[in-house]
Amino acid sequence: MLIQAHIQAHQHVPGGLMPLLHAIQDDIGYVPDAVYPDIAKALALSVAEVHGVVTFYHHFRTHPIGRHVLQICRAESCQAMGCGKLEAELKSRLGVDYHQTTQDGQFTLLPVYCLGNCGCSPSVMLDDEVYGRMDTEKVSELIDEVCHG
The missing domain is CATH 3.40.30.10 (Glutaredoxin)
Structure with a gap:
């Protein structure tokens, strides 16, 4: 899965959460909340921290968008x-x-x-x-x- 490849590419990058979220959204158009646990585990964060960043920044979308x-x-x-x-x-x-x-x-x-x-x-x-x-x-x-x- 493409999302897992992005997680692996960013899991050892200091401050890798933002670049990871951008990479996921650039590829599929949004950041699905179903991947928060995988992101949190890979980056040693809580699911709440991942959710907090995604929802704090208006740029990130949590649902698919139109064409x-x-x-x-x-x-x-x-x-x-x-x-x-x-x-x-x-x-x-x-x-x-x-x-x-x-x-x-x-x-x-x-x-x-x-x-x-x-x-x-x-x-x-x-x-x-x-x-x-x-x-x-x-x-x-x-x-x-x-x-x-």
Whole structure:
């Protein structure tokens, strides 16, 4: 199993928990809680410590995600420029709340607290691409482009 290979590769690395968690998530898209005991044993940690790190950092996911990840910036600049309306309309259009995946498995909607694009607020990130000065029409175009090529 791929996860076991990552555990073996990181078990003797000082401070290896974070790189291990990143490696697992990079490969399968999330860190399943079922592997916490294996990670804890290999790194001489408690299961609670592993769980605490995974849940403390917003970057780590504990469940599978959609084919595409849509993040809406919730930082102050984006809020001042109308991300709340964008957020409400996207949740309605996709039929999900934050940290949920659409029924077709296409999109996971996530909040993010600064994309570093404050001068072009409101901003979203679709997969690994940041887009600024967004409104519902522009985000709908992005979604349609991803869905229909």
